[in-house]
Amino acid sequence: MDWYSSFKAAVFFSLAIIGTPANIAILVALGSLWVSGVKFGPNEKILSALALTNTILIMTRGLPYSLFVVGAATFFNDTACSVIVYISRLSRTMTFSLSSLLSGYQFLVMKSPHPTWTACRLKVSKMLGLIMFTMILPNLGICFCSVLYSRHASNTTGLEYTYNLGYCIVHFPDRATYLGFGIAIVIRDLVFVIFMATTSTAILLLLYRHQRKIKQMSVSGFNTSRETKAAKIVVALVVSDILFLGVENTIFLYILTCKIVNPYAVDVRFFFSTCYATVFPIIILKTNNNIKEILTSCLKIIIIKLSNSVKVSDLL
Structure with missing residues (x-):
């Protein structure tokens, strides 16, 4: 294995090794809160769903690609490719769909003093499960092309209209289907990027106005409210999602327009497509005090x- 393959394997394995346990840790922490009787708000529910989809994304995209890099992904057959690629695309879509929902809800929270926005926030809170289900439905159809056209990547020489995922390929029957599928994905992603950019910008403006009011009131010893802290966390998550999604789609557009795709472009696209799933839990673990306290207690x-078991074994 040459130096580039070794470097690539190290990078993708690092993403999988860091991202998977970190997302699972968030699920465990939130799950323990739920078991202890703590009532979940919409933010906690969305964060739980995000941690779950991120874990699935890493397991179906980051990990298989890591195995492919080291030459250990030859066991995938056509059926396995269809299932893995479909779940991978669906979990990727749900990741930024849930991020959009999180940013939209946080915007409503920041605007909640107004009666109209308060009513909207309450409706979203009550219909959160239905909204998530509605987000899944159209993507079930869009991602179904992965089931129809995915197969084992045994020999890709001379194949046109093909997305080469390394461990599997998605081979389309003609150029129209190939471009149509690609453009549909880009347009869908662009809609979510614009929505997230708009809501995060609005949240930042609201935070700025809030800070100005506090300074004008000259309140000493002011502590940032819970909503303000939550808003800052949401903005950090959304900005990172916009960054990774934007770079990934830019590379994807380049791939669509090329007859011969540079393999380095595929590697970089895969890197950015799994980055958010790894960065998300790091941001949450760094900023959410409740989750940090629970995980610290568990540790x-x-x-x-462990120390007690060691002492017992020493006595024996």
Whole structure:
């Protein structure tokens, strides 16, 4: 294996090794809160769904590509490719769909003093499950092309109208289908990017106005409200999602227009498509005090149990 393949394997394995346990840790922390009887708000529900979809994305996109890089993904057959590529595309779509929902809801929270926005926020809170389900439905159809045209990447020489994923390929029957599918994905992603950019900009403006009011009131010892902290976290998540999604789609447009695709472009696109799934839990673990406290307590319990078991074994 040459130096580039070794470097690529190290990068993608690092994303999988960091992202998978970090997202699972968030699920465990939020799950323990739910079991203890804490009532989840919309933000916690969306964050739980995001952590789950990110875990699935890494397991179906980042990990298979890592195995392919080191030559260990030869066991994929046509059926396995169809299933893995379909779940991978669906989880990727749900990741930025949920990020859009998170930013939109946080905008409503920041605008909630107004009666109209308060009514909208309450409706979104009550219909959150239905909204998530509605987001999944159209993507089930868009991503179904992956089931129809995915197959094992045994020999890709001379194949046109093909997305080469390394471990699998998505081979379209003609140029019209190939371009139509690609353009539909780009347009869909662009709609979400514009929505996230708009809501995050609006949130930043609201935060700026809020800080100006606080300074004008000359309040000493002012502590940032819970909503303000949550808004800053949401903006950080959304901005990172916009960045990674924007770069990925730019490369995807380049791939669509090329007859011979540069393999480096495919590698960079895969890197950015899995980056958010790894960055998301890092931001949450760094900024969410409740989750940090729960995980710290769990870690202390594990250390105590391990130390006790070591002492018992020494006595024996």
